[in-house]
Amino acid sequence: xxxxxSTLAVTAAxxxxxxxxxxxxxxxxxxxxxxxxGSISVNIxxxxxxxxxxxxxxxxxxxxxxxAAAKRARxxxxxxxxxIQAYLDAEENM
Numbered sequence: 128x129x130x131x132x133s134t135l136a137v138t139a140a141x142x143x144x145x146x147x148x149x150x151x152x153x154x155x156x157x158x159x160x161x162x163x164x165g166s167i168s169v170n171i172x173x174x175x176x177x178x179x180x181x182x183x184x185x186x187x188x189x190x191x192x193x194x195a196a197a198k199r200a201r202x203x204x205x206x207x208x209x210x211i212q213a214y215l216d217a218e219e220n221m
Contacts, residue, residue, distance in 0.1 A: 178207040
């Protein structure tokens, strides 16, 4: 269980654009606390809004005839939806 949560935390941090190499030393040393069972804050409503925005963008792109771009936007929205579900599942299993 701990291994899955720490893997999830690292995946979420990397997906969010956080580069561990660019973090200050004081922040980088705090990362093992999350692996030991510390808490991670995730703004689920914000992620849901991003997903909804991407889906609306995909619909707009489809209407404009950019089907490949719409498909990419839908794929991004689906990835965000999977991430949200993973966070909710991880919280349930704690």
